[in-house]
Amino acid sequence: MKWAAIWIAWGLTFAVVEGLALANKRDGDTLSENTRRLFRTRTSKAGRAIFTVAWIGFSGWFALHILTETM
Numbered sequence: 001m002k003w004a005a006i007w008i009a010w011g012l013t014f015a016v017v018e019g020l021a022l023a024n025k026r027d028g029d030t031l032s033e034n035t036r037r038l039f040r041t042r043t044s045k046a047g048r049a050i051f052t053v054a055w056i057g058f059s060g061w062f063a064l065h066i067l068t069e070t071m
Contacts, residue, residue: 021029028037040047065071 018031021031027033035051036042039051041051061071
């Protein structure tokens, strides 16, 4: 139960921080904006490709992990 409480607290903390970032309308403080900046998705084809491969790879792994209860 301890780990469930930690994950819930993490999720709630993220929701509050992201909610505040969305509400204040300032540039550069949301997770999406920081992800775009990190991967340079607006200016770099390589950055877009790296993000795409990473996202699809993670999503595929996570789906298998949840559905098959392995890895």
